[in-house]
Amino acid sequence: MTKMRSANHGERLFGRFGAVSPIDKAEPNQEAQPRRAAVPRPLLARLVWPVAFGATTLLPSLPAAARALACPADALGVSRTLELDARGGFQVGLKSYPQTLALEDREVILTFDDGPAPPTAKILDALASECVKATFFLVGRNAAAMPALVRRAVAEGHTIGHHTFSHPGATLRRLSDQAARAEIEKGVAADEIAAYGAAGAVPRTPFFRFPGFADTPALIEWLSARNIAVFGADLWASDWTPMTPEAQLALVLDRLEKDGRGIVLFHDTKQQTALMMPAFLRELKRRGFKIVHVKPGAEPPALRAAPPGWTSETDKIITDVFAKETHAGRKGKAKASPPKVPAEPAN
Numbered sequence: 281m282t283k284m285r286s287a288n289h290g291e292r293l294f295g296r297f298g299a300v301s302p303i304d305k306a307e308p309n310q311e312a313q314p315r316r317a318a319v320p321r322p323l324l325a326r327l328v329w330p331v332a333f334g335a336t337t338l339l340p341s342l343p344a345a346a347r348a349l350a351c352p353a354d355a356l357g358v359s360r361t362l363e364l365d366a367r368g369g370f371q372v373g374l375k376s377y378p379q380t381l382a383l384e385d386r387e388v389i390l391t392f393d394d395g396p397a398p399p400t401a402k403i404l405d406a407l408a409s410e411c412v413k414a415t416f417f418l419v420g421r422n423a424a425a426m427p428a429l430v431r432r433a434v435a436e437g438h439t440i441g442h443h444t445f446s447h448p449g450a451t452l453r454r455l456s457d458q459a460a461r462a463e464i465e466k467g468v469a470a471d472e473i474a475a476y477g478a479a480g481a482v483p484r485t486p487f488f489r490f491p492g493f494a495d496t497p498a499l500i501e502w503l504s505a506r507n508i509a510v511f512g513a514d515l516w517a518s519d520w521t522p523m524t525p526e527a528q529l530a531l532v533l534d535r536l537e538k539d540g541r542g543i544v545l546f547h548d549t550k551q552q553t554a555l556m557m558p559a560f561l562r563e564l565k566r567r568g569f570k571i572v573h574v575k576p577g578a579e580p581p582a583l584r585a586a587p588p589g590w591t592s593e594t595d596k597i598i599t600d601v602f603a604k605e606t607h608a609g610r611k612g613k614a615k616a617s618p619p620k621v622p623a624e625p626a627n
């Protein structure tokens with residue numbers, strides 16, 4: 281796990297995450313099996329395709345309402361919903377900010393970035409089969425290209441947050457303020473047109489996540505003035521690093537056990553994430569984790585301060601990547617412009 285956890289953040293930072301991944305291939309043809317067919321076996325064996333594919337191959341043919349009705353009694357479900365008031369803005373997520381939402385021990389908020397994309401459907405299937413609600417931070421051009429998936433997410437009760445229109449490779453930190461604001465506004469409009477058929481003057485869901493977590497003080501101030509909250513993450517799945525679904529599952533469970541709670545970042549553009557999601561949700565249930573759903577509302581956010589000595593992990597990664605890029609440029613090894621940006625750790 282250690283080598284995966286390090287995940288070559290520097291290198292990965294500059295990958296492209298805004299577009300639909302070419303790795304999204306058709307899944308193997310598996311025979312559907314009942315979801316509860318799992319028998320006691322070691323964890324990784326149990327993750328497992330008989331279980332995972334049972335859920336994903338049986339459910340897609342059912343309409344959302346039928347899936348909801350079919351929700352099993354022992355489903356993971358949503359333990360509580362935070363209806364957050366974003367007036368004046370707030371920023372949460374310990375990877376980037378010295379505060380986060382005040383979750384109880386073993387409470388988890390699931391977030392997915394960069395979609396919609398082909399694997400999104402499988403992720404929605406997995407969430408529906410466990411009656412779990414999540415937040416999707418959409419890339420506007422993907423929402424415009426696949427509005428049916430966005431409408432499905434809305435119909436199934438998920439929260440639609442925003443993640444710029446094109447996920448610029450340079451990140452918003454390297455755009456002019458004007459260009460960055462235009463990216464955000466265009467993204468919000470595209471997301472909300474896809475989700476609701478129209479975009480108003482004020483975002484219906486005033487939740488935003490910066491691509492690559494590359495924020496700026498000026499943009500934070502502007503978003504806050506527009507009553508838009510910024511979501512970072514408390515932990516991430518590193519699913520920008522290719523790995524098997526089994527390894528992906530083990531990695532994120534390991535991190536969750538260590539942190540005990542938090543806002544978790546996944547990418548619904550990633551097949552490895554979609555493939556492990558049914559088993560991941562089952563494991564959360566088995567281990568006593570609880571799902572918290574966030575949506576817009578009137579509750580002042582309850583916040584938990586970072587422990588003493590906190591520093592921003594994402595700022596360090598972004599700074600390192602930019603420095604490496606500058607160094608490579610001086611040595612004549614830089615890739616053609618535009619400069620690529622921290623597509624992640626995060627996003």
Ligand SMILES: [Zn+2]
Pocket residue numbers: 297298393394443447491492623626627
């Ligand atoms: Zn992203």
